[in-house]
Amino acid sequence: MQEIFLGVMDLQEAKNHQFILKGKGTEVILKTNGKTCTTGCKVTVEVWGHEADAEILRKHFQEDYLKHVKGHEPNFENLSQIFDPSATEVICQACGAKFAPTTHECPDCGLVY
Numbered sequence: 001m002q003e004i005f006l007g008v009m010d011l012q013e014a015k016n017h018q019f020i021l022k023g024k025g026t027e028v029i030l031k032t033n034g035k036t037c038t039t040g041c042k043v044t045v046e047v048w049g050h051e052a053d054a055e056i057l058r059k060h061f062q063e064d065y066l067k068h069v070k071g072h073e074p075n076f077e078n079l080s081q082i083f084d085p086s087a088t089e090v091i092c093q094a095c096g097a098k099f100a101p102t103t104h105e106c107p108d109c110g111l112v113y
């Protein structure tokens with residue numbers, strides 16, 4: 001079964017997601033990787049899932065994200081924008097404003113790039 005990388009997160013947060021998803025019949029795998037994970041006071045792990053569960057995982061993590069930004073209306077299209085200094089115009093990931101990348105700060109909301 002093909003695995004997909006979901007991200008690196010705090011061990012306790014990863015275990016919470018693992019527990020919730022197991023209750024929904026979906027498995028996530030926690031792995032340690034010396035290049036991406038940390039030990040000591042803050043332990044982080046890689047979180048992996050099965051490609052066949054991609055839609056379930058996407059929905060779960062999107063709902064979790066929305067729970068943390070309750071009261072705000074995130075625009076997922078803006079969040080996926082990349083600041084390209086060679087472009088003629090860029091879109092702010094925070095507010096969606098369009099501006100020239102000659103400045104490294106959004107003129108509307110002040111997000112620093």
